[in-house]
Amino acid sequence: MEMETRDLSSIEIRSLMLDTLAYDGDDIDAEGKTFKSYGYQGTQSDLYRLMEGLAIKRGLLKLDIPLRGSAWSGDGIILYPQSTTNFSFSDIQNIYEQFHLLLNQGIIAPGAVGNYGQNLPDFHVTKYGLRCLEEHEILPYDVDGYLRRINSIPSISKWVEFYIKEALQCYNANCMEAAVIMLGLSSEKILDEQIDALLRYLYRNYTDEFSLMQTEVSNIRFASAKFNCYKKYFDMIKNNISDQTFKDMLPLVDRVSFQAYANFTRITRNGLAHPSDTKMERIEVLMIFISFIKYCQTQYGFINYYINN
Known part of the structure; x- marks a missing residue:
């Protein structure tokens, strides 16, 4: 033929x-x-x-x-x-x-x-x-390919997709700081979804921890404090969960996700007092984009686990 x-x-x-x-x-x-x-x-x-x-x-x-x-x-x-x-x-x-x-x-x-x-x-x-x-990963210059990879993640929200799309447009317009700020906003949205999902999971499985976390998170305003709260209760229960699916994800969150979040919060609205003083190198932003796909996959792996268990 x-x-x-x-x-x-x-x-x-x-x-x-x-x-x-x-x-x-x-x-x-x-x-x-x-x-x-x-x-x-x-x-x-x-x-x-x-x-x-x-x-x-x-x-x-x-x-x-x-x-x-x-x-x-x-x-x-x-x-x-x-x-x-x-x-x-x-x-x-x-x-x-x-x-x-x-x-x-x-x-x-x-x-x-x-x-x-x-x-x-x-x-x-x-x-x-x-x-x-x-790099053999999808790079941010391939906007459609990058978004296809993001959209393939189960349960990823429309707001996260929107912020990532904006980040890609900023990157390809050579606006490095704006690109990472958009990724930071998408990371904040993922964190909000994680906290909501973890609270529902605690309500069904760990009632004492649920009451404590619900009270604590209701008084938190900034994303960095929310992240610390999430990590606190995540660490509190992670060794008590015997499900193998959950255990298999633990090395990923330890190696990738917590470190990635620290990178994103460097220049988000909560992490910057003087945005004009922050300059991001193109290679540095490229590496963040490459790690961000894995970051999203890992975080939504936990979100989906919390929702379904």
Whole structure:
């Protein structure tokens, strides 16, 4: 059966571009060249040529136009749809757009050291870009992919989804502090849901602890104090629960969730006295986004346990 082809989406082009930069196999170029083997430096023509090879390997493109080899950092060829490349007109436009978006976001930068030039079409992958290539998680530049992962978490609330979507938009607009504030707000909402779920669980299973926690939490205003209250009663009962599902989640909450919350509260409205003094590095925010999916999965694992037991 003949393979169906279609124009690739912006997300697919972007993902393909990043995967090409990170690729270390020898099967997408006639001579086995990769960006890794050239120190993550090259030209736009090198990138587009290897992207096409990877797209064909993955079945994203049909091989109608034979692939051509080229010397690394050579002039290459101009992309003409169905003439010099298997990419469509729309694909080529998308490639140019996504290349410049990677430039704007600091993943790649003009110029390369050695037998290259200091400006485009020569470029190199930045240190920040190398960190992006190393990560196998869904990254925040892939808004749809990130939200799909978030939406797959059972029982996640619409408000949490909303704050995360806003955080992604802030991140991709290069507003790092605003992005983490939005994540902090989503974390606060998750905490409120955790407290409500834990109270209902205590009411059914630990009546003395329920009365104490209900009285204590009713007098708390700030999120940091709410978190300490939640952790206090969580620690109070966790060793008394024999259910294996609950026990299996304990290492996750100890390693990931409590530390992640400490990161988010650094610049939330309750954690900042002087917002203008806070500056977040892009790599730091990227790492928070990557950990936040696991954070949500872990927290909703406990919320769902409290609700169902």
